């Protein structure tokens with residue numbers, strides 16, 4: 484009986500290519516992970532396994548700065564935060580996941596990766612990444628006067644994680660972002676009606692919305708783009724980096740963005756341009772950022788990277 488239980492416990496560890504426990508007396512059902520957290524003669528530390536690399540995204544993203552702070556606060560001098568893009572990060576995650584290899588990425592929620600892969604956030608006992616936050620819609624000053632209908636829709640726009648996930652998953656499964664957004668808008672007339680209630684139609688007025696190629700923002704921006712198009716706007720979705728997105732709304736070259744992660748992730752951009760934009764408040768609540776690993780990676784906390 485005991486043997487059976489032990490082999491049951493051991494099977495996943497072996498299947499994932501992690502080192503086996505050192506000896507049989509580890510078999511009393513508790514804390515098998517202690518055998519795998521580095522230090523045994525056969526097991527490389529998590530740092531060695533991933534070359535002390537954390538797979539990051541575009542350098543302008545708030546999560547990159549937050550992660551640099553994390554490396555400092557937790558004294559992880561040996562580690563490198565690798566710059567790339569949201570797409571490169573998910574590609575690296577997918578590649579490692581399919582081979583059941585360890586990988587550490589900068590991750591955020593909502594995100595389709597949590598519905599496609601079995602993942603976990605590493606605990607952040609120092610709270611460096613901050614608490615849950617919200618995504619805000621940010622308009623240029625004067626938008627309310629120049630394009631009241633668009634301003635009203637942006638102000639009304641509000642959805643939840645499940646909505647956003649619907650669109651993100653479709654895109655991940657290969658759907659064109661515009662078509663995925665169209666399908667969501669067509670399938671959710673009640674929600675769209677809440678954003679457009681009493682809003683007057685226009686006749687081809689041009690509106691330019693900035694966004695960064697983060698999966699979350701590709702989804703939300705395309706949805707709002709479809710809604711504005713239906714109201715008669717000639718909509719341009721302009722893909723930029725995070726800094727130029729905030730700067731563009733502040734200098735008026737963009738009419739709006741709906742990608743303000745606040746109060747923490749974009750705190751620097753917010754204070755840099757404060758006064759030069761209108762904060763229309765949250766369009767989605769309860770976001771999170773942090774370090775994300777596949778569940779089979781046998782560490783649980785950022786402190787385990789030490």
Ligand code: PBE
Pocket residue numbers: 540543544545546547591697699725744748749772
């Ligand atoms: N993100 C997604 C962004 C905000 C949206 C968490 C990658 C960032 O870090 O700035």
